[in-house]
Amino acid sequence: xxxxxxxxxxxxxxxxxxxxxxxxxxxxxxxxxxxxxxxxxxxxxxxxxxxxxxxxxxxxxxxxxxxxxxxxxxxxxxxxxxxxxxxxxxxxxxxxxxxxxxxxxxxxxxxxxxxxxxxxxxxxxxxxxxxxxxxxxxxxxxxxxxxxxxxxxxxxxxxxxxxxxxxxxxxxxxxxxxxxxxxxxx
Amino acid sequence: xxxxxxxxxxxxxxxxxxxxxxxxxxxxxxxxxxxxxxxxxxxxxxxxxxxxxxxxxxxxxxxxxxxxxxxxxxxxxxxxxxxxxxxxxxxxxxxxxxxxxxxxxxxxxxxxxxxxxxxxxxxxxxxxxxxxxxxxxxxxxxxxxxxxxxxxxxxxxxxxxxxxxxxxxxxxxxxxxxxxxxxxxx
DNA sequence: CAAAACAAACCGACCATCTGGTATGTTTAC
DNA sequence: GTAAACATACCAGATGGTCGGTTTGTTTTG
Numbered sequence: 001x002x003x004x005x006x007x008x009x010x011x012x013x014x015x016x017x018x019x020x021x022x023x024x025x026x027x028x029x030x031x032x033x034x035x036x037x038x039x040x041x042x043x044x045x046x047x048x049x050x051x052x053x054x055x056x057x058x059x060x061x062x063x064x065x066x067x068x069x070x071x072x073x074x075x076x077x078x079x080x081x082x083x084x085x086x087x088x089x090x091x092x093x094x095x096x097x098x099x100x101x102x103x104x105x106x107x108x109x110x111x112x113x114x115x116x117x118x119x120x121x122x123x124x125x126x127x128x129x130x131x132x133x134x135x136x137x138x139x140x141x142x143x144x145x146x147x148x149x150x151x152x153x154x155x156x157x158x159x160x161x162x163x164x165x166x167x168x169x170x171x172x173x174x175x176x177x178x179x180x181x182x183x184x185x186x
Numbered sequence: 187x188x189x190x191x192x193x194x195x196x197x198x199x200x201x202x203x204x205x206x207x208x209x210x211x212x213x214x215x216x217x218x219x220x221x222x223x224x225x226x227x228x229x230x231x232x233x234x235x236x237x238x239x240x241x242x243x244x245x246x247x248x249x250x251x252x253x254x255x256x257x258x259x260x261x262x263x264x265x266x267x268x269x270x271x272x273x274x275x276x277x278x279x280x281x282x283x284x285x286x287x288x289x290x291x292x293x294x295x296x297x298x299x300x301x302x303x304x305x306x307x308x309x310x311x312x313x314x315x316x317x318x319x320x321x322x323x324x325x326x327x328x329x330x331x332x333x334x335x336x337x338x339x340x341x342x343x344x345x346x347x348x349x350x351x352x353x354x355x356x357x358x359x360x361x362x363x364x365x366x367x368x369x370x371x372x
Numbered sequence: 373c374a375a376a377a378c379a380a381a382c383c384g385a386c387c388a389t390c391t392g393g394t395a396t397g398t399t400t401a402c
Numbered sequence: 403g404t405a406a407a408c409a410t411a412c413c414a415g416a417t418g419g420t421c422g423g424t425t426t427g428t429t430t431t432g
Contacts, residue, residue: 009400009407030304032218036392047392049408057392114300117347118216126348144357144364148338151345151361155337158344161303162312175337178330197381222418233419235382243418 015053017043022064023112031115034061058119065112065122069129072097072109076133088183090137091146095153095183099176102160110161149182201239203229208250209298217301220247244305251298251308255315258283258295262319274369276323277332281339281369285362288346296347335368 021042026034036057040050054060079093101109116122134141156175207228212220222243226236240246265279287295302308320327342361 011407014407031301032304035390037390046409048394048410051393052407111303114303117297117300118218123348144361147361148364148368151341152334152338154341154344155339156341158340159337162309162316175330175333178334182334200381221416223416232383234384234421237419238380238382 011053014043014045014049018045018050018053018060019064019067022060023068026064026112026115027110030111031061036060058121061112061116062119062122062125065116065125068109068112069125072101073129073133075100085184086140087185088141088146088149090133090141091149091183092180094150095176095179098153098157099172102157102172114161145186146183149179152179152182197239200229200231200235204231204236204239204246205250205253208246209254212250212298213296216297217247222246244307247298247302248305248308248311251302251311254295254298255311258287259315259319261286271370272326273371274327274332274335276319276327277335277369278366280336281362281365284339284343285358288343300347331372332369335365338365338368 018039022034022039025038025042036047036050039060040047043050050060054063075097076090076093079096080089083089083092085092113126116126153176156172156179160172204225208220208225211224211228222233222236225246226233229236236246240249261283262276262279265282266275269275269278271278299312302312339362342358342365346358
């Protein structure tokens with residue numbers, strides 16, 4: 001993204017740029033548009049340079065996915081800290097994280113996770129993350145009501161991608177708050 | 187799919203075969219595997235023959251999507267008839283339809299709808315269908331609780347695709363019944 | 373009713389383009 | 403000076419799509 005030029009030979013910066021550019025292309029034009037050439041061009045590197053950082057395309061895409069997962073993980077941790085209520089704490093953070101990912105423009109959290117269903121390894125990545133996270137919060141976030149709330153958050157996020165983007169955004173905040181209230185102890 | 191051979195020059199059958207084969211390939215190997223050649227081979231037609239029925243690949247994929255939408259629509263209508271309770275009738279049918287699409291093997295209802303987020307036209311197809319259907323059942327299926335139930339159904343369906351397929355299928359039926367109960371009048 | 377005329381259904385070869393990937397060279401950092 | 407960080411050149415394969423032609427079905431005509 002940012003002109004990672006001028007400064008010479010800074011592999012970590014280049015690597016970051018590659019990840020960011022790949023994520024952006026994926027969200028703006030869909031995963032099929034994420035070609036080695038396109039990513040390399042966007043990051044002001046040649047295809048050879050790209051393939052120096054990632055041995056093949058699969059590795060690149062998976063790295064992007066892993067990166068997004070880490071961002072999500074971090075954001076959830078952040079939200080967890082600001083929540084005094086114990087019961088359903090993780091579920092609330094989960095809901096809010098996906099709500100942000102949906103509405104805010106800063107989200108690279110679109111096409112990739114969906115299209116990743118094709119790739120078994122990425123499927124496993126998500127499954128593992130979700131399972132481990134759920135295990136960690138078993139004491140506060142078990143129970144079917146909370147599970148439904150999380151599923152609804154997924155559905156809401158999915159719906160956000162399907163809308164004409166913009167239309168009928170009204171009422172979404174209300175729905176999210178209603179989901180949050182579902183996580184409170186009855 | 188079926189040997190649409192022997193019987194000569196039956197365009198409607200060939201067209202159906204092409205749609206079915208494309209749908210099957212898409213669900214078994216993901217949408218990127220849906221190539222003109224692959225679909226044509228599977229339907230025992232040449233690429234030229236395929237392109238006689240569909241002017242280009244986009245038209246083919248959109249036709250498949252349209253077809254799946256019609257199937258969903260029909261199944262929902264079926265479920266609607268067997269439901270004596272008025273309030274939340276559509277929402278229950280929606281939930282059950284997606285639950286079936288998820289668990290049953292007969293579902294071609296996987297990769298395509300997801301990957302279709304790339305294509306604006308298919309996005310619109312879904313949006314339009316959903317909006318019109320919602321308008322038709324405005325009197326029985328308005329209200330945020332029912333909306334949440336539907337969103338949760340979406341999320342549940344999505345989760346079904348992400349699982350290792352098989353593991354933890356337990357409890358899913360319970361969750362669905364819980365969703366159904368959410369649609370009853372309070 | 374048969375044959376000609378037309379149109380639809382389908383085939384097979386071909387092509388321009390793009391894709392991921394390799395192999396090899398050149399530059400920079402330590 | 404040596405190893406990492408890149409660039410350049412190149413390729414083999416696949417993909418979507420076009421085009422001319424052939425087969426099959428339908429309609430028209432005498």
